[in-house]
Amino acid sequence: MKKKSATAYEKHIIKCPACGKDALDHMTECPSCKAKLTPLNYQPMDSSVTRKIRLVLTVVLIIAFAIFLIIKYLF
Numbered sequence: 263m264k265k266k267s268a269t270a271y272e273k274h275i276i277k278c279p280a281c282g283k284d285a286l287d288h289m290t291e292c293p294s295c296k297a298k299l300t301p302l303n304y305q306p307m308d309s310s311v312t313r314k315i316r317l318v319l320t321v322v323l324i325i326a327f328a329i330f331l332i333i334k335y336l337f
Protein backbone atom coordinates (compact mmCIF):
# COMPACT_ATOMS: atom_id res chain seq x y z
CA MET A 263 0.00 0.00 0.00
CA LYS A 264 2.58 2.54 -1.13
CA LYS A 265 1.62 5.97 -2.35
CA LYS A 266 3.20 7.72 -5.32
CA SER A 267 4.72 10.59 -3.39
CA ALA A 268 6.21 10.50 0.05
CA THR A 269 3.83 12.17 2.45
CA ALA A 270 4.87 13.83 5.67
CA TYR A 271 3.64 10.68 7.38
CA GLU A 272 5.81 8.40 5.26
CA LYS A 273 8.91 10.45 6.02
CA HIS A 274 8.50 9.44 9.64
CA ILE A 275 8.30 5.73 8.96
CA ILE A 276 11.22 3.66 10.19
CA LYS A 277 11.80 -0.06 10.16
CA CYS A 278 11.61 -1.82 13.48
CA PRO A 279 15.01 -3.45 14.13
CA ALA A 280 13.33 -6.36 15.90
CA CYS A 281 10.58 -7.39 13.46
CA GLY A 282 11.27 -5.25 10.34
CA LYS A 283 7.75 -3.82 10.28
CA ASP A 284 6.94 -0.15 9.89
CA ALA A 285 6.94 2.09 12.92
CA LEU A 286 7.03 5.86 13.27
CA ASP A 287 10.25 7.59 14.22
CA HIS A 288 8.76 9.27 17.28
CA MET A 289 7.55 5.97 18.70
CA THR A 290 9.37 4.54 21.69
CA GLU A 291 8.05 1.05 21.07
CA CYS A 292 7.15 -0.94 17.98
CA PRO A 293 3.37 -1.11 17.38
CA SER A 294 3.77 -4.64 16.04
CA CYS A 295 6.13 -6.41 18.44
CA LYS A 296 6.43 -3.88 21.31
CA ALA A 297 10.20 -3.82 21.00
CA LYS A 298 11.92 -0.75 22.37
CA LEU A 299 12.73 1.79 19.66
CA THR A 300 15.06 4.73 19.79
CA PRO A 301 13.23 7.73 18.34
CA LEU A 302 15.60 9.01 15.62
CA ASN A 303 14.12 12.41 15.02
CA TYR A 304 13.36 13.02 18.65
CA GLN A 305 13.15 16.77 19.03
CA PRO A 306 13.70 18.21 22.50
CA MET A 307 11.97 21.38 21.27
CA ASP A 308 8.71 19.48 20.83
CA SER A 309 8.83 17.90 24.25
CA SER A 310 9.61 21.21 25.92
CA VAL A 311 6.70 22.83 24.07
CA THR A 312 4.46 19.92 25.10
CA ARG A 313 5.65 20.30 28.67
CA LYS A 314 4.95 24.05 28.54
CA ILE A 315 1.45 23.49 27.16
CA ARG A 316 0.80 20.89 29.85
CA LEU A 317 2.05 23.30 32.53
CA VAL A 318 -0.15 26.11 31.18
CA LEU A 319 -3.16 23.77 31.07
CA THR A 320 -2.49 22.66 34.64
CA VAL A 321 -2.20 26.27 35.83
CA VAL A 322 -5.39 27.23 33.95
CA LEU A 323 -7.21 24.27 35.52
CA ILE A 324 -6.01 25.23 39.00
CA ILE A 325 -7.05 28.85 38.45
CA ALA A 326 -10.44 27.76 37.11
CA PHE A 327 -10.89 25.49 40.11
CA ALA A 328 -9.85 28.30 42.47
CA ILE A 329 -12.33 30.68 40.84
CA PHE A 330 -15.01 28.01 41.12
CA LEU A 331 -14.26 27.58 44.84
CA ILE A 332 -14.21 31.35 45.44
CA ILE A 333 -17.58 31.78 43.67
CA LYS A 334 -18.99 28.86 45.63
CA TYR A 335 -17.90 30.36 48.95
CA LEU A 336 -18.90 33.94 48.11
CA PHE A 337 -22.39 33.22 46.86
Ligand SMILES: [Zn+2]
Pocket residue numbers: 278279280281282283292293294295296297
Ligand atom coordinates in the same frame (compact mmCIF):
# COMPACT_ATOMS: atom_id res chain seq x y z
ZN1 LIG B 1 8.76 -4.65 15.83
